[in-house]
Amino acid sequence: xxxxxxxxxxxxxxxxxxxxxxxxxxxxxxxxxxxxxxxxxxxxxxxxxxxxxxxxxxxxxxxxxxxxxxxxxxxxxxxxxxxxxxxxxxxxxxxxxxxxxxxxxxxxxxxxx
Amino acid sequence: xxxxxxxxxxxxxxxxxxxxxxxxxxxxxxxxxxxxxxxxxxxxxxxxxxxxxxxxxxxxxxxxxxxxxxxxxxxxxxxxxxxxxxxxxxxxxxxxxxxxxxxxxxxxxxxxxxxxx
Numbered sequence: 001x002x003x004x005x006x007x008x009x010x011x012x013x014x015x016x017x018x019x020x021x022x023x024x025x026x027x028x029x030x031x032x033x034x035x036x037x038x039x040x041x042x043x044x045x046x047x048x049x050x051x052x053x054x055x056x057x058x059x060x061x062x063x064x065x066x067x068x069x070x071x072x073x074x075x076x077x078x079x080x081x082x083x084x085x086x087x088x089x090x091x092x093x094x095x096x097x098x099x100x101x102x103x104x105x106x107x108x109x110x111x112x113x
Numbered sequence: 114x115x116x117x118x119x120x121x122x123x124x125x126x127x128x129x130x131x132x133x134x135x136x137x138x139x140x141x142x143x144x145x146x147x148x149x150x151x152x153x154x155x156x157x158x159x160x161x162x163x164x165x166x167x168x169x170x171x172x173x174x175x176x177x178x179x180x181x182x183x184x185x186x187x188x189x190x191x192x193x194x195x196x197x198x199x200x201x202x203x204x205x206x207x208x209x210x211x212x213x214x215x216x217x218x219x220x221x222x223x224x225x226x227x228x229x230x
Contacts, residue, residue, distance in 0.1 A: 033217055042203060043157070045217040056215030090156065094216070101147075102218060104157040 002026050004093050004105030012111045013081050021076040021108045025093030031055075032074040033102060034066060037088040049074055081112045115140040115206050119221035126194055127229050134189040134224050136204030143209030146187040147218065148178055152200045160202075163187065164209070174198070196230045 005024040013019050025032050031050045035043035036059075045058035049068035060066075063081075068074045078085060088109050092102035120135035138144060148160040161172025168180040178189045187204060205218040 031216075033215075035218075042220040042222050043218070045219070048215045048217055050215075056217060058217060092157075092218075101145075101159065101162055103159075104149075106156045 006105040019078045023074045023091030029093035031094040033092040035090045086112045115219040117221035121224045123225045125227045132191040136187045138206045147205040149203045
């Protein structure tokens with residue numbers, strides 16, 4: 001079965017650089033969630049989209065922005081990177097906003113030097 | 114806002130021992146409950162979920178969990194663990210269906226399980 005695809009899987013950036021993370025949800029899933037998992041931490045919700053519209057924001061810094069495109073893939077744009085942004089970034093998709101279950105991608109490991 | 118509390122940070126068991134990981138949540142409304150497992154270096158995989166109905170739910174790999182509404186708990190159990198169960202386990206909740214809005218997951222801090230052969 002198709003799964004959530006994230007690219008790149010690993011990314012190394014310098015401080016103050018920008019990064020773009022991509023997420024391709026499972027086909028026919030219209031809802032995407034982004035989570036950030038710091039080292040040894042639990043995943044923290046960043047932002048979500050439903051039918052290409054932002055549906056909620058969590059603890060997402062103002063330096064970050066995201067959008068969902070017409071094909072339902074989503075991109076998380078991160079600017080002015082800081083050391084503390086080093087983390088695993090997960091995308092999850094759901095077949096409907098209110099159906100509860102989320103399917104997670106493999107994550108993008110971002111390292112900021 | 115929801116919150117999730119997992120009681121144990123690190124659990125060490127011998128193979129064939131029984132497992133119970135505690136999870137309590139705080140939320141005033143209807144919730145969906147989940148247990149996810151994260152093997153070293155891998156992504157989150159769903160072990161089991163509870164939306165409604167029978168409070169005893171069975172998941173993959175012999176895991177089960179019981180939802181006790183009066184205690185706001187959703188403890189994970191397995192009668193006999195294997196070395197391959199070594200992983201980190203996260204309890205998570207989101208709100209049950211209630212119309213517009215987002216259904217993001219709130220996770221507990223996770224419990225690391227180490228199974229000794």
